Amino acid sequence: MxxxxxxxxxxxxxxxxxxxxxxxxxxxxxxxxxxxxxxxxxxxxxxxxxxxxxxxxxxxxxxxxxxxxxxxxxxxxxxxxxxxxxxxxxxxxxxxxxxxxxxxxxxxxxxxxxxxxxxxxxGPEVWSIEVINTKRYFITDAVDDFIGCADNAEEIFIANTLAELVSEFVLRTNNRWIGTSKWIIRSLKEYDINFAERFVKAFGLYYKSGSKKEVINLVDETLKPYGGRLFDRFSVGKK
The missing domain is CATH 3.30.460.10 (Beta Polymerase, domain 2)
Known part of the structure; x- marks a missing residue:
């Protein structure tokens, strides 16, 4: 007001x-x-x-x-x-x-x-397969850290990184603009209000209770259409 x-x-x-x-x-x-x-x-x-x-x-x-x-x-x-x-x-x-x-x-x-x-x-530039795979790798790295982390302080910041990476991935693979801070959720709502609500619910539940399950499920469902998590045989700059 x-x-x-x-x-x-x-x-x-x-x-x-x-x-x-x-x-x-x-x-x-x-x-x-x-x-x-x-x-x-x-x-x-x-x-x-x-x-x-x-x-x-x-x-x-x-x-x-x-x-x-x-x-x-x-x-x-x-x-x-x-x-x-x-x-x-x-x-x-x-x-x-x-x-x-x-x-x-x-x-x-x-x-x-x-x-x-x-x-x-x-709309923004369309991501190439190479960019999508690179983003899959970094999301995989973050979610693995999130799953394995036993330090609450570190876990909070891993979750923050994961939220930014996942929101970026969803928006860019759907040819949508991204944002930072409050524009992350605004951009998600413009794309798909139902997904935005689920995104907030999953991370909100983690921040309130420490439950990781919904965040992990969200990550896996986001990556599934593109081949899921990526670690084995991923490389950058190899000649």
């Missing part, structure tokens, strides 16, 4: 642009306040486009009682970020641009938004 004593997000963002970036070519308000998911700790994510900037930059400020994150670009630098986000399969900037509410536009925003939406709709 937002703080009722603050300026409304859109009002604060517009005032911020007028004060700090009055000569920019375009600006967008993005993030949780745009998606209707804002909490009392949410900030304002603002994307700036200005043809006079020599390079992109990021800056954090506090204004109008809001924490504000600025992502500033010239009319070329954002394309480098689009490409980088595409290659890592985490479309942070394209998502912000696509969903962003226009704060200012000198006639450039429509084309940039179109580029962002086309990238998002295209």
């Amino acid at each position: 937002l703080d009722s004593n603050k300026l409304a997000p859109l009002t604060a963002a517009q005032k911020f642009i007028e004060s700090y970036y009055p000569y920019c070519d375009g600006a967008l308000l993005a993030g949780s306040v745009v998606r209707g998911e804002a909490t009392k700790t949410s900030d304002l994510d603002i994307v700036i486009f200005d043809k006079t900037y020599q390079s992109s930059y990021r800056e954090s400020l506090v204004e109008y009682d809001w924490r504000i994150e600025v992502f500033a670009h010239n009319l070329d630098s954002y394309l480098e970020f689009f490409e980088s986000d595409y290659k890592r399969a985490r479309p942070s900037l394209p998502r912000m641009v696509s969903e962003g509410i226009v704060l200012k536009d000198n006639g450039i925003i429509d084309s940039i938004k179109r580029e962002a939406k086309e990238l998002l709709n295209r």
Whole structure:
């Protein structure tokens, strides 16, 4: 829930642009306040486009009682970020641009938004068989460590790694974007709400009770269509 004593997000963002970036070519308000998911700790994510900037930059400020994150670009630098986000399969900037509410536009925003939406709709690069097998190997290594570990402190961090590896594997083998932190579960929900609920249930049960069974079953069912766990005869770089 937002703080009722603050300026409304859109009002604060517009005032911020007028004060700090009055000569920019375009600006967008993005993030949780745009998606209707804002909490009392949410900030304002603002994307700036200005043809006079020599390079992109990021800056954090506090204004109008809001924490504000600025992502500033010239009319070329954002394309480098689009490409980088595409290659890592985490479309942070394209998502912000696509969903962003226009704060200012000198006639450039429509084309940039179109580029962002086309990238998002295209999805990430398809994994090769070699990449899938490498990911199977690392998941196998992690789940074996998880099964055999008797140290609770170590086990927690192995489980964390396993959750990230499994979520990445499920999403990428289904040509879906991935994320980090809260975007892991958001990405899973966008892909398959039932799988996301099972994923949360399995790891939640482990964290609450120490029971590993559901996590192990989830891992094995995830890997099964691709040949299951992989260790024997796996190699990288052998010539």
